[in-house]
Amino acid sequence: MTLWGGRFNSGIDDAVFNLSRSIHFDWRLAQYDLRSSLAHIEVLEQNQIISSDVALQLRNAIKQLQKEVKDGSFLPLPQDEDVHSALERGLKEKIGDVGGAIRAGRSRNDQVATDFRLYLIDHMIELSTLLIKLEKAIIELAQNYVEDIAPGFTHLQHAQPISFAQEIAKHAHAFARDISRIRDWLTRSSFSPLGSGALAGSSLPLTPEHSAKNLGFTGVIPNSIDAVSDRDFAAEALFIMATIGIHLSRIGEEWCLLSSTEFGWAEIDDAFATGSSIMPQKKNPDVAELARGKAGRFIGNLTGLLTVLKGMPFAYNRDLQEDKEFVFDSVENLLLLIPPVTGMIASTEFNRAKMRAAAPLGFSLATEIADFLVKQGVPFSQAHEAAGSCVKMCEVRGIALHELSDQELLTAHPKLSPAVRQAVELDGAVNGRTASNSASPSQVKIQLSNLEDSLKKDLAWSSNERQRFSGMMAQ
């Protein structure tokens, strides 16, 4: 069934109908469409565009449809073009031609823009709650390893020893930023296009402020043309989701690496690993690999939508129907991915002894020698040279820094007294990093407790927002 036809002599070609059809993906908007229809009916009734009797019939039929869509007893048919026409068919099946009264003052252009925003608001809030759980799992994992020393890396080479909690906690900050991006996004995106009609608003006495408030929006989009053509909210959401995907992929890479036989630091729990069909000994980090691999589609979806939007004239163009699948794909894949990554992180065990044994390897304490000299007034460039020559001597003799003789130390620099051996002692070196944000146990502890505090605020935010939009959430 099409929602138009008055001026046409014939129906459309089957191939055109197949091209036009979006019901196979936009059915996901059904509950949001019904919810926004209820808000629209209220506006029509309040402004006496429809009688209370008609409003009651429409409302009851929509409420019935809400139940039937939920339990699957009302489903789209092959002849339905999109979610809007399928639901209008449903309305007319229930109450006859009076169902068409709902079309007053509304076009599919403002309708789809409203439904799509409501869908995304609902799902971005849901994503934020999954991210909060993920961040909590990361913080708790870090708390287990505050006192454990491991090598820190730059260029994937041993760089300096650190509290291993610093290594884990860095991921919590990345997701905390993602949550804050969702918060900013919601502030900008929670404005309603409903009432903008096709592009010009309506000559009927509508009150779009009313439906906006009813749906949980902060207000009405001030320009009707912008309202029906803006998809920034979708592009920004895709950027946020791509960034989350990238953060997950970096965790994925790290877990693959650290659980490899060569590293042997991480033991992924059996429930979050898979076996091989041919090699009985294999335990593969598939969750981590999928976390790494799925980043490709999140980035693709963002560039896909931006490419659709580039150069498009304002107001509604049918190109805009191409906006949704990118978003559905990113949302659904993140909903699928975040919980197993959270479980994998929460249940991974790290080998403390192995990490500690690796910590001083690769002369990771050489910077301490330079800092020791700086504390005695030697300019850093000279101190760096001296520490470098210590490393060279060790490499030639195949020994560690603390094993250099008193004489060798003095050859490297006249101020390099035997006291430097304390500086190249592992615990002392790590504990000595006392500046805030440093990788010492004492600083990481403070950092983790700050993260916990801000996580509590994010949790309060997400439940408030869930509450605010609860009227429009999928039933």
Ligand code: ARG
């Ligand atoms: N299925 C359409 C979409 O997703 C709904 C809007 C149709 N509007 C139109 N003027 N043909 O964009």
